[in-house]
Amino acid sequence: MQAVRRLLVISDMHGQIDAFNALLEKASFNETEDLLFLLGDYIDRGQNPRAVVAKARELEKKGAIVLKGNHEAMMEQALIGRKPESVAHWAANGGANTLSSYGLDFETVYHNIESDSLKLPDELNDDLLWIKRLNVYAQTEHYIFVHAGVDPDKKLEDTDEETLLWIREPFFTAYRGDKTVIFGHTPTVNLQPSPDIYFGDNNIIGIDGGCVFGGRLNCLELPSKATYFV
Known part of the structure; x- marks a missing residue:
């Protein structure tokens, strides 16, 4: 890994582009000196x-490590899998907003998803191919970066993708690994009273401040554990 001044970690932007840009600026992100990790849920x-x-x-083209979130997985299942029930499930979790941002409406996509007549925009198809190849975790000597968490009873490399994208318990309470797990997915107000970054006493750090629900978009700096938010 390249020698860097610090690691920065952000997760769960959920379409909040203004907050995302503002947070990068507030953290004084420098692509030549910092290594940025993005932990998923860019959409919906x-x-x-x-x-x-x-x-x-x-940012990925400039060196950032970009991981998949469960919302990207839902999008992939809906639009590549081409099943109405997958489209409905995705839309119920905010997918209609993503379709709208690409110039599509949910009703049209839902009713025509199994038809060859439904043509997705080229940009959307290209983004889907990008999402499909995203990794679901990354690790360094001291840290594991993942969207939702890890299975405390399995080796990381033996854990299925669905677990890494969706797990909550027993990860929150049963993880006892040597590496610190940095994760998003679960708003930190579900783990503590505030949307601040959550520093668990079992070597886990949750950074999803629930920005899209009126909370914060958080950025964690490592190894200092300094925090930034908007």
């Missing part, structure tokens, strides 16, 4: 999912 619910995907792809 917020005002401009398409723009957040574009920003994540731009």
Whole structure:
């Protein structure tokens, strides 16, 4: 890994492009000196999912480590799997906002998803191919970066993708690994009274401040554990 001044970690932007850009600025992100980790959920619910995907792809080209979230997995299952029930499940979790940002409406996609007549925009198809190849975890000597968490009873490399993208318990209480797990997915207000970054006493750090629900978009700096938010 390249020698870097610090690691920065952000997760769960959910279409909040203005907050995402503001947070990068507030943390004084420098692509030549910092290594940025993005832990997924770029899409759904917020005002401009398409723009957040574009920003994540731009940052990846400049060296950022970009991981998949469960919302990207739902999008992939809906639009590549081409099943109405997958489209409905995704839309119920904010997917209609993502479709709208690409110029599509849920009803049209839902009713025509199994038909060859439904043509997705080229940009959306390209973004889907990008999402499909995203990794679901990354690790360094001291840290594991993942969207939702890890199975405390399995080796990381033996854990299925669904677990890494969706787990909550027993990860929160039963993890006892040597590496610190940095995760998003679960808003920290579900783990403590505030949307601040959650520092668990079992070597886990939750950073999802629930921005799209009126909370914060958090950034964790490592190894200092300094925090930034908007």
